[in-house]
Amino acid sequence: MALRHAVLAALLDDEYSGYQLAKAFDIGVANFWHALPQQLYAELTKLEKEGLVTGREVVQETRPNKRLFRVTDAGRAELERFAAAPSKPSFIRDDLLVKVQAADRVGTAAVIEQLEERAAAAAAKSELLAALLRQLRGDADEEEFLRSGERIGPYLTCLRGLAFEREHRDWCLRIAAVLKERRTTRAER
Amino acid sequence: MALRHAVLAALLDDEYSGYQLAKAFDIGVANFWHALPQQLYAELTKLEKEGLVTGREVVQETRPNKRLFRVTDAGRAELERFAAAPSKPSFIRDDLLVKVQAADRVGTAAVIEQLEERAAAAAAKSELLAALLRQLRGDADEEEFLRSGERIGPYLTCLRGLAFEREHRDWCLRIAAVLKERRTTRAER
DNA sequence: TCTGACTAGTCACATTCTTGAGTAGGGAGA
DNA sequence: TCTCCCTACTCAAGAATGTGACTAGTCAGA
Structure with a gap:
């Protein structure tokens, strides 16, 4: 259940498209969570349905259009709740x-x-x-x-x-x- | 697909029951893999079916009986094959x-x-x-x-x-x- | 001009992992 | 004696993850 929170945490600073987010999950965000693009797209869709993020379409000329997402107040509240809840221990799998x-x-x-x-x-x-x-x-x-x-x-x-x-x-x-x-x-x- | 290999690697040194293995997966083995007891029991059953480990029943007086497992030659060969195959990168999830x-x-x-x-x-x-x-x-x-x-x-x-x-x-x-x-x-x- | 890489996604399926509950006897301590 | 913890396992269901394939236009370099 924490992929959603990793996504919310990653989106805190800026708007991102699913594609950009996937890149972030390969570099900076990979330090605390790892996910494949497909998962991110799916999670963003779910989060939007639940009102924790909002997306807006950006029409581009020379590239495919994209949707930029940002965290809503409800999303921030959800993160707050998550931060206060007990954490599961981390583990290595290698x-x-x-x-x-x-x-x-x-x-x-x-x-x-x-x-x-x-x-x-x-x-x-x-x-x-x-x-x-x-x-x-x-x-x-x-x-x-x-x-x-x-x-x-x-x-x-x-x-x-x-x-x-x-x-x-x-x-x-x-x-x-x-x-x-x-x-x-x-x-x- | 690597839980099976983690189990095989953990069993290399000694015979273990599912229960003992579960403990090992909480201490030493946890350094490279993490799994719950239920997964281990299930995996041991599968491994036995595939002939990669063999189990023997040990009847106990004052405690429930248990099954001790050891790696077979086929199991060792499977580990060998696994060791030679490329590894997936490790990652933190926390x-x-x-x-x-x-x-x-x-x-x-x-x-x-x-x-x-x-x-x-x-x-x-x-x-x-x-x-x-x-x-x-x-x-x-x-x-x-x-x-x-x-x-x-x-x-x-x-x-x-x-x-x-x-x-x-x-x-x-x-x-x-x-x-x-x-x-x-x-x-x- | 062809190839391959980049942007920006989507869909379906398969595997793996987690959650929760249940069984059952033995021994230790209040 | 009652309760709790330890050994030793099993089953079912659901959530999370991973794999593979596919669309489609743009741009850079050989």
Whole structure:
């Protein structure tokens, strides 16, 4: 039931089309929720029916028309209610971790490769998020921005995302190194 | 489709009943996958039908009987195949992060409280995982264990879990502090 | 000029996950 | 003795997620 709240939270700052929202769910919003475009379109439709967002058609010349959505007062109230309700614990679900768990009982070559790919992806995402953070805080330094910035919500979740990606990168690299070394050691026996 | 592989990976080391597995999915296995008992029982039944695990009935006197499962060769082969296939990217999904995203547009009091609760939970989980790690590596120190230990898969995923929980705790505490200070500052205006 | 990528969506189906309830005996503590 | 918690599982129903395919015009580069 929280996709709707993730959508509402993402729409707080600005109007977005479903398409733009889908992009946001790939970058900034992905730090706290992940969803495919189809889900977003469906959720926006539902939210509009329930009056939590309103959409307006924007006619475009050279591109397909689009619908821009914004949160209504009822939507804000719903978010308020959600914020006060108890949260479900977060959890990791990761194919790659499953593979690592099995690592010394199945072949490691493919897993090492995937760890290195993942590390590279995490590093790239880190840079992207670091750039996004710089952009969000403008000229101010972080401490000052967090004290007196207008809108810090997205910044805070990006911080979490950045920490996660860096941690993930480090772990992937370390594990890949460990598995590699073990492979060498065993070959020598 | 990866719950099945998480189950297989969790069963690699030992025989477990559905009930025991459910506990493992609350502690160690939770570092890479999360599932409710009902899902596990259902998955074990399916896996048995497909010949990837075998179960044997254990009759108990003072407690209900139970079925212990172990991975078959076909199951190991399936894991092997899975390890070689490309992984889906991991992602976070967290109610609390959604609330933080909305933080300066809705009331923060409840969110601050939840952040502190969550920090405490993450700290507790960290200690639990640290203890589990100590137990897994026995007398050896980490580096040595990772070089020459028999079975390091579970250790490696626990390391990830520990890093995640610590990171999460730190973030929660920091964000709670930031939101608190802003509340004070604004009250003064 | 052809190809592929981008904008902006929609539809239908399948799988997975969550919620809630129920069964049933044993042991521990008030 | 009564109540609650622990072991050990099962069933059903519904909500949430994911997969795959399809439409259709625009624009950039080979």
